[in-house]
Amino acid sequence: MNYKNEHQQSTEHPEQFWLSQAEQIAWYTKPIIPFCNNDNGYVSWFPDGTLNTCYLALDQHVESGKGDQCALIYDSPVTQTKQKFTYAELLSHVGRFAGVLKAQGVEKGDRVIIYMPMIPQAVIAMLAVARLGAVHSVVFGGFAANELAVRIDDAKPKLIVTASCGIEGQRVIEYKPMVDGAIALASHKPTGCIVYQRPQVAASLNPEFDIDWVSAMEKSEPADCVPVKSTDPLYILYTSGTTGKPKGVVRDNGGHAVALNYSMSAVYNVDEGDTFWAASDVGWVVGHSYIVYGPLLKGATTVLYEGKPVGTPDAGAFWRVVEEYKVKVLFAAPTAFRAVRKEDPNATFIKDYDLSSLETIFMAGERLDPPTYHWTREVTNKPIVDHWWQTETGWPICANPVGVETLPTKPGSSSVPTPGFNVQVLSESGEQKPANTQGAIAIKLPLPPGCLASIWGDHERFVQGYLSEFPGYYCTGDNGYIDDEGYVFIMGRTDDVINVAGHRLSTGEMEEVLASHTAVAECSVIGVNDKLKGQIPVGLVLLKNGVEIEEQLLEQELIAQVREKIGPVASFKRAIVVERLPKTRSGKILRKLLRQIAADEPLAVPSTIDDPSSVDEIVALMKQRGMVQQVTV
Ligand code: COA
Numbered sequence: 001m002n003y004k005n006e007h008q009q010s011t012e013h014p015e016q017f018w019l020s021q022a023e024q025i026a027w028y029t030k031p032i033i034p035f036c037n038n039d040n041g042y043v044s045w046f047p048d049g050t051l052n053t054c055y056l057a058l059d060q061h062v063e064s065g066k067g068d069q070c071a072l073i074y075d076s077p078v079t080q081t082k083q084k085f086t087y088a089e090l091l092s093h094v095g096r097f098a099g100v101l102k103a104q105g106v107e108k109g110d111r112v113i114i115y116m117p118m119i120p121q122a123v124i125a126m127l128a129v130a131r132l133g134a135v136h137s138v139v140f141g142g143f144a145a146n147e148l149a150v151r152i153d154d155a156k157p158k159l160i161v162t163a164s165c166g167i168e169g170q171r172v173i174e175y176k177p178m179v180d181g182a183i184a185l186a187s188h189k190p191t192g193c194i195v196y197q198r199p200q201v202a203a204s205l206n207p208e209f210d211i212d213w214v215s216a217m218e219k220s221e222p223a224d225c226v227p228v229k230s231t232d233p234l235y236i237l238y239t240s241g242t243t244g245k246p247k248g249v250v251r252d253n254g255g256h257a258v259a260l261n262y263s264m265s266a267v268y269n270v271d272e273g274d275t276f277w278a279a280s281d282v283g284w285v286v287g288h289s290y291i292v293y294g295p296l297l298k299g300a301t302t303v304l305y306e307g308k309p310v311g312t313p314d315a316g317a318f319w320r321v322v323e324e325y326k327v328k329v330l331f332a333a334p335t336a337f338r339a340v341r342k343e344d345p346n347a348t349f350i351k352d353y354d355l356s357s358l359e360t361i362f363m364a365g366e367r368l369d370p371p372t373y374h375w376t377r378e379v380t381n382k383p384i385v386d387h388w389w390q391t392e393t394g395w396p397i398c399a400n401p402v403g404v405e406t407l408p409t410k411p412g413s414s415s416v417p418t419p420g421f422n423v424q425v426l427s428e429s430g431e432q433k434p435a436n437t438q439g440a441i442a443i444k445l446p447l448p449p450g451c452l453a454s455i456w457g458d459h460e461r462f463v464q465g466y467l468s469e470f471p472g473y474y475c476t477g478d479n480g481y482i483d484d485e486g487y488v489f490i491m492g493r494t495d496d497v498i499n500v501a502g503h504r505l506s507t508g509e510m511e512e513v514l515a516s517h518t519a520v521a522e523c524s525v526i527g528v529n530d531k532l533k534g535q536i537p538v539g540l541v542l543l544k545n546g547v548e549i550e551e552q553l554l555e556q557e558l559i560a561q562v563r564e565k566i567g568p569v570a571s572f573k574r575a576i577v578v579e580r581l582p583k584t585r586s587g588k589i590l591r592k593l594l595r596q597i598a599a600d601e602p603l604a605v606p607s608t609i610d611d612p613s614s615v616d617e618i619v620a621l622m623k624q625r626g627m628v629q630q631v632t633v
């Protein structure tokens with residue numbers, strides 16, 4: 001089948017298309033109903049199906065005689081460790097850890113927060129939670145205690161699973177004090193914390209509350225898979241929205257398994273036995289879908305890499321891993337390749353490695369800028385696919401679906417809508433825009449399987465945030481255009497979400513932190529262009545009347561506050577004191593205008609502005625500091 005037919009089938013006859021994809025996975029009860037409207041008035045996929053995602057990821061492969069095949073490769077240049085797990089070995093660890101969780105009272109539907117570095121125990125914990133039909137919520141290690149506390153209060157976990165430390169390049173970062181701090185801050189109190197002690201740091205354990213991973217595993221009785229409904233939640237993954245409160249994206253079991261299984265073949269052309277490497281983190285959606293679930297559902301081998309693209313030890317790291325494990329597909333964020341290019345512009349390292357196993361390089365997380373596309377293409381001589389997706393969708397909305405048909409590439413475009421996604425560009429009033437005209441990108445409902453089922457504990461926020469703006473559509477929050485050959489170009493966000501080194505962050509959340517400083521009257525955080533990280537946040541702050549504080553000192557204090565409240569991952573390093581913020585006459589900050597300044601674009605100053613000279617001041621200050629160059633008023 002070619003791409004055009006496949007896409008047409010998927011959007012014109014989604015029931016048939018997805019029921020036939022559902023045939024590809026091993027259900028306990030095979031679904032007959034493709035989808036229905038649930039109590040929330042939203043679509044549920046395969047409502048009559050039952051399954052267990054951990055069974056699909058592990059047990060089924062062992063039962064079909066593939067127990068000796070490699071499931072997981074752990075490669076950690078920061079600890080000089082390499083370890084392989086066959087499907088049978090991984091299943092044994094997961095079964096036993098599920099037993100540990102069960103002994104602690106974890107049951108179907110309970111939540112378990114996992115705050116761990118990139119070690120096999122993180123994957124084992126995720127799969128063990130899924131095995132019990134419970135719901136995991138993995139929190140990225142770069143988030144501070146306060147962020148973890150917010151997630152504890154929202155997800156209300158029975159248990160927390162953590163490790164004694166994470167390792168960032170040369171630095172050892174203690175995790176346990178962060179977890180203890182978060183539990184102290186949170187109103188909800190979990191009943192215990194399971195700690196994996198790493199040799200680099202021994203966390204001090206409270207015998208009343210903490211449980212040592214290794215000793216608990218020694219005593220554990222393995223637990224079996226608990227069947228769940230297709231529509232039962234598998235995980236909650238928090239992502240940044242426009243407000244300070246992160247959104248808990250809820251993923252179901254059945255739709256997720258069917259969609260990921262399909263995507264492994266259709267998008268990535270990966271089959272059982274192939275090696276797939278997503279150089280991301282288990283704390284992000286890419287890690288959930290393509291370090292853990294996708295490759296394992298397919299019976300492939302996945303690589304868990306605890307290191308950076310550069311500095312661990314050098315800019316040859318990606319190429320070394322590809323050669324060593326015969327990686328067929330490499331998936332990373334463009335920022336990672338920009339980091340490699342910065343260190344090794346002539347790609348001297350690549351010559352030392354055999355990349356013959358590598359079929360395709362996929363990039364996502366942010367727009368793949370054409371210079372990075374061309375550089376990577378040139379130095380690797382491999383097809384490069386930019387594909388676009390979101391935490392909410394869980395798998396690519398647009399891609400060059402090389403498993404269906406390899407289409408010509410257009411640098412700057414994330415290719416065409418993936419089968420299952422009916423992508424449209426809409427005007428503010430919801431009219432479909434003609435080809436080559438920019439607008440809001442929306443997806444016609446129903447969304448395919450695998451996309452978010454709701455926002456945890458706040459279905460209204462889901463409806464308001466995604467479904468209300470354009471009735472009948474899911475609003476992506478991205479804008480862009482579709483050209484006359486159907487290629488989609490994502491140009492940026494329409495809201496206050498920014499993308500820093502492939503990490504999605506809320507400027508609203510940073511604003512809340514800045515505003516809590518005693519000297520700050522008002523503020524706005526914008527994402528300015530950055531050569532390495534794509535965007536970096538900059539705070540524009542207005543001092544309270546009569547407050548005198550040296551700008552540099554204030555900047556240092558604000559940086560420290562953001563690190564403490566949100567975490568180092570925010571990469572908040574710059575703040576400017578301004579006299580005014582551009583506002584409408586009714587006093588609303590002109591955020592779109594600020595976004596245009598930050599993007600270094602020509603400005604369209606609206607007539608509703610109260611004081612146009614506020615714009616001149618900000619532009620001049622930002623130019624002085626080299627944050628923007630071209631923007632003109
Ligand atoms: N635990 C604790 N701290 C963490 C962390 C973790 N898991 N991950 C990142 N941090 C810290 C970093 O140490 C850094 O701290 P610093 O300000 O004290 O130096 C800060 O958070 C910012 O991290 P990062 O944005 O990763 O910057 P970096 O300079 O360390 O590395 C890149 C730059 C480009 C190499 C790196 O960002 C990268 O590989 N990005 C790819 C992102 C990705 O995979 N995204 C997923 C979507 S596909």
Ligand code: AMP
Pocket residue numbers: 239285363364365366367368386387388389390391392414476477478490491492493499502503504
């Ligand atoms: P996240 O939820 O962290 O995956 O971030 C999703 C957001 O990142 C999207 O809404 C886009 O703004 C951006 N993004 C992800 N992939 C791409 C891509 N290939 N091209 C352009 N933007 C992207």
